[in-house]
Amino acid sequence: MSEQNNGVLPRGVTQQEFNAAVEKFRALLGNENVLVEQQQLVPYNKIMMSVENAAHAPSAAVTATTVEQVQGVVKICNEHRIPIWTISTGRNFGYGSAAPGQRGQVILDLKKMNRIIKVDPEMCYALVEPGVTYGQLYDYIQENNLPVMLSFSAPSAIAGPVGNTMDRGVGYTPYGEHFMMQCGMEVVLANGDVYRTGMGGVKGSNTWQIFKWGYGPTLDGMFTQSNYGICTKMGFWLMPKPPVFKPFEIIFENEEDIVEIVEVLRPLRIRGIIPNSAVIANILWEAGSGNVRRSDYITEPGHTPDEIQKQIQKDTGMGAWNLYAALYGTQEQVDVNWKIIVDEFKKLGKGRIVTQEEAGDTQPFKYRAELMSGVPNLQEFGLYNWRGGGGSMWFAPVSEARGSECRKQAAMAKRVLHKYGLDYVAEFIVAPRDMHHVIDVLYDRTNEEETQRADACFAELLDEFEKEGYAVYRVNTRFQERVAQSYGKAKRDLEHAIKRAVDPNNILAPGRSGIDLDTYKS
Amino acid sequence: MSMDRRFVLKGMALGSLAGLTLGGALPALGAAHGSPRSSAARPALVLVNQGAEQSAFVQGARATGAAVQVRQIGGDLTDLLSLQSQLGSGRKMRLIGLLDDASAALVVDMARSAGARVEWLGQHTARGGVTRHRLLNTASAEGCARQLGRQLHGCGAGFELTEERLGSAAPARQLSAAPRNQRHADQWAAGIGYLLGSLGAGRPTAAPLIAQAGAPLDGSFVSFSIET
Numbered sequence: 001m002s003e004q005n006n007g008v009l010p011r012g013v014t015q016q017e018f019n020a021a022v023e024k025f026r027a028l029l030g031n032e033n034v035l036v037e038q039q040q041l042v043p044y045n046k047i048m049m050s051v052e053n054a055a056h057a058p059s060a061a062v063t064a065t066t067v068e069q070v071q072g073v074v075k076i077c078n079e080h081r082i083p084i085w086t087i088s089t090g091r092n093f094g095y096g097s098a099a100p101g102q103r104g105q106v107i108l109d110l111k112k113m114n115r116i117i118k119v120d121p122e123m124c125y126a127l128v129e130p131g132v133t134y135g136q137l138y139d140y141i142q143e144n145n146l147p148v149m150l151s152f153s154a155p156s157a158i159a160g161p162v163g164n165t166m167d168r169g170v171g172y173t174p175y176g177e178h179f180m181m182q183c184g185m186e187v188v189l190a191n192g193d194v195y196r197t198g199m200g201g202v203k204g205s206n207t208w209q210i211f212k213w214g215y216g217p218t219l220d221g222m223f224t225q226s227n228y229g230i231c232t233k234m235g236f237w238l239m240p241k242p243p244v245f246k247p248f249e250i251i252f253e254n255e256e257d258i259v260e261i262v263e264v265l266r267p268l269r270i271r272g273i274i275p276n277s278a279v280i281a282n283i284l285w286e287a288g289s290g291n292v293r294r295s296d297y298i299t300e301p302g303h304t305p306d307e308i309q310k311q312i313q314k315d316t317g318m319g320a321w322n323l324y325a326a327l328y329g330t331q332e333q334v335d336v337n338w339k340i341i342v343d344e345f346k347k348l349g350k351g352r353i354v355t356q357e358e359a360g361d362t363q364p365f366k367y368r369a370e371l372m373s374g375v376p377n378l379q380e381f382g383l384y385n386w387r388g389g390g391g392s393m394w395f396a397p398v399s400e401a402r403g404s405e406c407r408k409q410a411a412m413a414k415r416v417l418h419k420y421g422l423d424y425v426a427e428f429i430v431a432p433r434d435m436h437h438v439i440d441v442l443y444d445r446t447n448e449e450e451t452q453r454a455d456a457c458f459a460e461l462l463d464e465f466e467k468e469g470y471a472v473y474r475v476n477t478r479f480q481e482r483v484a485q486s487y488g489k490a491k492r493d494l495e496h497a498i499k500r501a502v503d504p505n506n507i508l509a510p511g512r513s514g515i516d517l518d519t520y521k522s
Numbered sequence: 523m524s525m526d527r528r529f530v531l532k533g534m535a536l537g538s539l540a541g542l543t544l545g546g547a548l549p550a551l552g553a554a555h556g557s558p559r560s561s562a563a564r565p566a567l568v569l570v571n572q573g574a575e576q577s578a579f580v581q582g583a584r585a586t587g588a589a590v591q592v593r594q595i596g597g598d599l600t601d602l603l604s605l606q607s608q609l610g611s612g613r614k615m616r617l618i619g620l621l622d623d624a625s626a627a628l629v630v631d632m633a634r635s636a637g638a639r640v641e642w643l644g645q646h647t648a649r650g651g652v653t654r655h656r657l658l659n660t661a662s663a664e665g666c667a668r669q670l671g672r673q674l675h676g677c678g679a680g681f682e683l684t685e686e687r688l689g690s691a692a693p694a695r696q697l698s699a700a701p702r703n704q705r706h707a708d709q710w711a712a713g714i715g716y717l718l719g720s721l722g723a724g725r726p727t728a729a730p731l732i733a734q735a736g737a738p739l740d741g742s743f744v745s746f747s748i749e750t
Contacts, residue, residue, distance in 0.1 A: 007689040007690055008688075008689040032637075035637075037639070038660035038661060038662075038687075038688045038689060039639035039640055039641050039660050039662060039749075040637075040639055041688060041689070042639075042640035042641070042643055042658060042660060042688055043630055043631070043633050043634030043638070043640045043643075044634060045658060045688060046627075046630055046631075046634075046643060046658070052686060052694065053658050053686050053688070054686060054689075054694075057688060057689050059689075063637075089635070090631070090634065090635075091631065093627060093631075097631075098631070098634060111635055135603070157599055157603065158606075158628070158631070158632070158635075293741070295649075295740070295741055299649060299650070376599065377599055378599050378602065378628060381624035381625075381627060381628060382624055383624075384622075384623040384624040384627055385622050385623050385624045385742070387742075388622070388623050388647065388741055388742025388743075389623070389645065389647055389742050390623055390627075390645045390656075390742070390744065444647055444654075444742065445645055445656055446645050446646065446647045446654035446655060446656045446682075446684075446742075447647065447654055448682075448684070
């Protein structure tokens with residue numbers, strides 16, 4: 001039996017204490033589910049953030065297959081004060097990947113808890129375990145010819161609904177605000193209790209995935225982006241597959257067009273004419289996801305100059321901004337809404353409309369249409385080849401869905417990124433009232449100087465946006481403490497009071513969203 | 523991160539290969555084909571991007587004398603899901619590869635999901651005849667980074683190499699050299715192919731010199747050695 005030999009220990013835990021815990025993990029889970037050898041842990045340590053891998057090295061990883069085993073893991077962790085970092089599929093690329101938030105934490109990998117417990121095609125919901133991937137669900141729906149469709153983030157096939165929803169991720173369909181579509185969680189608490197939210201606590205209830213609120217305080221949100229419990233089951237609503245799906249793109253030539261795009265789009269979203277989480281991608285996002293590489297145009301270091309971006313537009317037919325949206329419903333419904341949309345953009349006098357018939361199988365239209373219709377693909381990983389080098393950190397401030405605000409945020413981000421010699425690679429994901437302004441800070445991790453620049457750039461983005469009253473909705477584990485500070489002391493005090501109440505030994509993912517009983521000073 | 527840890531992590535040792543001499547005596551690939559350095563090199567499936575089946579990396583892997591099967595990976599979901607299925611099948615497999623960032627991000631993560639072992643993970647950039655390498659290694663790849671450094675130095679191309687050993691308390695190893703010539707600009711990829719092809723087959727040795735075909739390899743790549 002191999003000993004832990006990777007030289008990494010959880011904070012404040014002795015080797016002896018750690019070894020005792022590992023022996024208990026083995027007895028509970030079996031040797032094959034307790035990973036302590038270096039070769040087993042390397043893939044958990046592939047990070048894309050602007051620090052050394054060592055800062056996020058795990059001491060071990062354990063895999064559980066049942067709720068009872070998760071309870072057992074929690075018990076052992078309490079006995080030996082072992083901090084655990086839970087992952088479901090671990091595909092949170094650019095937000096921390098599968099690595100723990102802090103060096104030495106033991107990863108609790110729930111990939112083997114991958115049962116699709118139920119898909120109800122009439123009530124249109126699913127109940128799944130954390131290791132279920134969207135790809136697995138998609139196959140299940142296809143094989144059983146069920147009249148429902150999925151909503152997922154771009155890593156679609158390989159990511160999963162539990163992890164994405166617990167991190168409050170978004171997708172691109174009318175059900176794209178995933179936490180809004182969540183209905184019923186099962187959570188293992190730090191004391192080992194199994195808590196079900198909503199109607200889940202009622203014996204014999206058949207409405208756990210039907211009615212969110214239950215009775216009394218509704219606590220679902222408390223378990224997202226937090227470290228108060230381990231989600232072991234989650235229900236979520238599925239969209240009925242529409243008889244007609246009509247994706248389209250509107251291409252805009254100039255950066256300044258963002259103001260008018262958003263002003264036309266907002267009322268269409270609020271009125272429900274455009275029902276889905278539409279996307280407005282800038283030229284570099286479009287190019288990267290369309291298999292264009294920066295080195296095809298320029299090899300000099302630094303940001304990609306505007307004239308090069310214009311050249312890419314000219315060569316590819318891509319816009320400075322590229323709006324993707326879709327219509328869903330009967331032919332009559334789609335026809336009515338299509339006319340409204342076309343009329344609105346015609347009035348604007350800008351924008352070239354591209355339909356699916358016109359686009360054919362060209363990228364990035366094809367993958368955008370697939371994402372909007374719940375068909376998995378991996379095309380957007382092409383962004384990692386835009387600049388190359390393995391560095392990627394999502395900077396994702398929230399913006400009002402107001403043209404002037406989007407322009408202001410875009411200009412601010414571009415200015416800061418260019419100051420550090422990096423590119424503004426961005427998309428706005430359009431909700432009725434807000435925008436998730438998602439920027440991929442891409443850089444070369446083989447270049448120590450560039451990595452340090454990316455780190456400083458990300459910090460300055462946070463600082464500069466905070467000065468204007470903006471904050472991100474989600475962040476990688478490198479910057480989670482910094483972002484927590486943006487949201488204020490009262491919130492942090494309350495979060496830590498809750499932590500003390502539900503996890504006094506601070507064993508569940510210390511540091512998650514800045515919540516850490518060992519380091520927080522009120 | 524605490525200040526003390528930051529201090530330890532930042533306390534990298536700087537090394538130099540300036541004192542090393544290889545005398546420009548890199549053996550020719552043709553010779554290596556006939557006499558691989560070790561018959562213990564194990565069979566491997568070699569993953570490369572489309573169009574790279576004759577690349578320097580593949581030539582390096584072949585030069586070990588081991589049986590290698592080359593598979594070209596595109597961005598297609600079907601390719602990758604097929605690989606995922608193979609990784610998760612429970613059959614013994616050994617994969618080595620040199621892929622673009624996007625494909626490698628997926629392959630390495632699929633390896634994690636399949637419970638595979640990763641002995642070597644390298645991030646590489648080659649631009650204008652200068653290369654940079656960031657390695658995350660395990661004890662089973664002991665000596666490989668140093669050997670790669672010697673190889674790169676011998677080739678005459680400028681390079682920077684940083685090696686982190688998972689969990690090691692030792693500071694990351696840094697090696698570098700200024701460029702002297704561009705004669706063997708692709709040799710870095712052959713060297714990695716050779717090192718990965720012969721991992722676990724004894725003390726790492728220098729890769730034979732490849733026959734460079736076409737323009738030098740340019741861009742960003744990820745190398746890996748994975749075993750199920």
